[in-house]
Amino acid sequence: MAENFDIAALLSPPDILKKKRILCIQPHPDDNEIGMGGTIAVLAKNGCEVHYLTVTNGDQGNNDAAATMEQTAQTRRMETEAAGKVLGAKYFHYLEKGDGTLSGVFELSLEIAGVIRKVQPEAIFCPDPHLPYEAHLDHIVTGRAAANAFIVSGRTHFPDNKKPWRADAIGYYFSNKPNTIVDISGVFEQKFTAIQEHKSQMDMQTLGMYRIYFEMKGNELAAGKGFALGEGLKVLSGLHSHCFVDAERI
Numbered sequence: 001m002a003e004n005f006d007i008a009a010l011l012s013p014p015d016i017l018k019k020k021r022i023l024c025i026q027p028h029p030d031d032n033e034i035g036m037g038g039t040i041a042v043l044a045k046n047g048c049e050v051h052y053l054t055v056t057n058g059d060q061g062n063n064d065a066a067a068t069m070e071q072t073a074q075t076r077r078m079e080t081e082a083a084g085k086v087l088g089a090k091y092f093h094y095l096e097k098g099d100g101t102l103s104g105v106f107e108l109s110l111e112i113a114g115v116i117r118k119v120q121p122e123a124i125f126c127p128d129p130h131l132p133y134e135a136h137l138d139h140i141v142t143g144r145a146a147a148n149a150f151i152v153s154g155r156t157h158f159p160d161n162k163k164p165w166r167a168d169a170i171g172y173y174f175s176n177k178p179n180t181i182v183d184i185s186g187v188f189e190q191k192f193t194a195i196q197e198h199k200s201q202m203d204m205q206t207l208g209m210y211r212i213y214f215e216m217k218g219n220e221l222a223a224g225k226g227f228a229l230g231e232g233l234k235v236l237s238g239l240h241s242h243c244f245v246d247a248e249r250i
Contacts, residue, residue: 013179013235013250014169016123017042021049023121023167024089025112027142028099029058029080030198034210035173036125037087037191038184038231044088045187051091051119052084053112055142060099062200075200083197086190093119102141105148110159112149117162124150128172128234143172150241170241171233178232179250181221185228188218 016022022043026032032040032052044050058076059069067075081092093115095108102108116124127134129143147170152158154166171180184191192211196202221230240247 010239011246011250014123014237016169016171016180016233016235017046017182019043019048019122019169021051021119021121023051023053023116023119023124025053025055025124025126025142025146027055027102027127027136027138028061029054029056029076030083030195030201031127031139031174032089032125033083033087033191033194033198035127036171036231036233037194038187038229039125039171039173039182039233040084040087040089041187041190041194042182042184048088049091050084050087050089051093051121052080052089053093053095053115054080055095055108055112056097056099056102056138057094058099063203064200067200072200076198079198079200083194086194086197091119100138102138105141105144108141108145109148109152112146113153113158114160114162116149116153116167117158117160117165120165121167123169123171123235124167125171125173125233128175128177130172131174131176134174139174146170147241151238154238166238169235169237171235173233175232175234177248178221178234180233180235181225181230182233183222183225183227183229184218184231185222188214188229 057073059073126146218229
């Protein structure tokens with residue numbers, strides 16, 4: 001039987017574009033749009049059921065310096081849902097952690113795993129915690145916690161007593177080593193419409209900078225692939241995510 005094993009398939013990323021239910025995990029209320037907004041829009045157009053999980057309430061970030069932390073958290077929740085709906089997301093889950101307070105990977109991974117077991121997505125997405133020079137602990141902790149949740153959500157014995165569930169794939173956005181390039185040429189403007197819904201975060205200068213950078217990066221990722229603009233993710237299976245020394249090369 002061993003001679004029939006497909007080593008090429010083992011060393012290939014899972015196909016995320018045929019998934020029918022996904023969970024997009026973001027440390028802050030605007031990370032999904034910025035990190036993978038085009039991919040979300042493409043999947044939603046393909047009939048995928050899109051769920052958001054927002055870990056922190058974003059209460060430390062607001063261009064309006066007069067707003068209280070409570071007002072900012074409320075504003076950012078409204079912006080989360082407005083932006084997500086532009087892309088086609090329909091379900092929104094929140095952990096309501098304080099912005100800039102994340103530190104414990106294990107505890108957070110159990111909370112995320114509980115949401116995974118409730119939603120039962122075919123794929124989950126989160127920031128790449130291994131991005132070189134990433135300085136924001138909220139991103140690092142969320143990425144590592146989501147990666148652990150990807151594994152432990154499949155365990156039979158778990159505090160929530162819900163049915164075990166393990167997604168088929170985990171996709172990391174904000175990754176410098178993408179192995180999956182999604183054609184977002186037709187939804188690029190939709191991504192930016194969604195980003196603009198984060199009015200507490202985005203001024204015209206920031207939006208202009210994002211547009212120039214994402215067009216440049218999109219062209220770079222799409223080079224030689226037959227489309228104009230790409231969005232990159234590092235996608236791995238459960239097998240790739242534990243004791244698999246070649247995961248980096250996939």
